[in-house]
Amino acid sequence: MDLRDYVAALRKRWYIVAVLAILGASAAFAQAHASPPQYRAQSTVFVSIARGATTQELVQGSTFTQDIVQSYAKLATMPVVLDQVIYDLDLDTTPKALAEQITAENPLDTVIIEIDAVATTSTGASDLANSVADELTTTITNLSPSSNKKAAVEVTVVARADPPEEAFAPRTRLAALVGFTAGFGLGVAIAVVRALLDTRVRTAAEIEQLTDVGLLGAIPRRRGQRRSRGAVTAIDPHNVAAEAYRRLQTNLQYLDASSPVRSMVVTSSIGGEGKSTTSINLALAIAEQGQRVLLVDADMRRPAVADYCGLEGAAGLTTVLIGKAELDDVIQVWGDANLHVLTMGEIPPNPAQLIGSPRMVDLLEEARSSYDVVILDSPPLLPVADGAILSRLTDGALVVANCRTIHRPQVLEAIDSLENVDARCLGIVANQVRDTAAHTYYGQPEQGWFARLLSGFVRPREPRQQGYPAAGS
Secondary structure (H helix, E strand, C coil), X not given: CXXXXXXXXXHHCHHHHHHHHHHHHHHHXXXXXXXXXXXXXXXXXXXXXXXXXXXXXXXXXXXHHHHHHHHXXXXXXXXHHHHHHHHHHCCCCCHHHHHCCEEEECCCCCCEEEEEEEECXXXXXXXXXXXHHHHHHHHHHHHCCEECCEEXXXXXXXXXXXXXXXXXXXXXXXXXXXXXXXXXXXXXXXXXXXXXXXXXXXXXXXXXXHCCCCEEEEEEECCCCCCCCCCHHHHCCCCHHHHHHHHHHHHXXXXXXXXXXXXXXXXECCCCCCHHHHHXXXXXXXXXXXXXXXXXXXXXXXXXXXXXXXXXXXXXXXXXXXXXXXHHHHCEECCCCCEEEECCCCXXXXXXXXXXXXXXXXXHHHHHHHCCEEEEECCCCCCCCHHHHHHXXXXXEEEEEECCCCEHHHHHHHHHHHHHCCCCEEXXXXXXXXXXXXXXXXXXXXXXXXXXXHHCCCCCCXXXXXXXXXXXX
């Protein structure tokens, strides 16, 4: 993935990022808002020697005090001090728990001890800081060496704590910002990971990047419409999908100018990608150009052309292959006089044997001699080998890739299956691609959300089919 792919992944899954960011900010804000306020108060004590007769004694005493004042600071969080503090303030706690509310530090190169106390009330914090300072003073005096019943070290409370006006915690805004940032980061990570694990093909551009096989067409999907159903080229000739099939027909003309494609298989990787619909509409688009076209339903597993075109399907390809009818006897004219259809007929028990039979080769030769273009709607490539076998008997295969269902490995595997039997892949047709403004510019105007909502309650008038039998779905 390059930078553009990451941006596309975030644009596509922006809602995940937004939801997690909002949830993170809300949870952090709620947690901070529910937490009790915390107040901090500070008292200060000064440590000095009791006396010094000479300058040398004063210097020595000052050095002694600086060396030992850090040890005195640690007494502030010990039971020798905190036991008496708990007794004086009548606190319901233990020295170990109370020590977590006390911090005593000695600034560098000083003989000062700063005592910070934290409590849930303003007065509680100041009382605690002052009580610790008082008890620390008494404890140091008792522990210091003495001379003539007088302690050698004096400790004086030089600054008593005052009740703070504001709580220093919780900081709800900061907590909300941290929660928002954490949720945003988690959302980005999930969006990127999902993009990395998602192998579905979603756009025609992804298909172009996936393989060296050319992209010959892109059939758009209209919003609010799950599929471009049936013979849209005949039923609604100004539809953007109909124009897309005409562009596909044009691209096929320029595929090889020295050797025009006269017979082709329309297949797909798996079922349900729109190969039958593509076969029908491509045949219609070619017939519009005045060429004689034979559309053959060669899917002996799940035939669909007869139903889609509203034709009689009792006799057809299999009837000819088993010798019960001639080709001309079962061909049906559909709509335009240039378009003939050979339905599948009865479903045989041995499709692979019929498709690979010499009679199938002869039938295709006969069809090519009578028509300008022969189009075979074949089974998908991955479940069965019928499509690959038929591709070898024609000028090549068009592979339909549905951008809503197909995965990248399936497309690659389908193309490999053609290469493995030395069949030619003419190109890929991206089906159900997202509709764009360019598609709608010359087609029907795009409906807004209100019009689409209204269409769910009002049944639209069926378009006239101009002589074509009713197309199936």
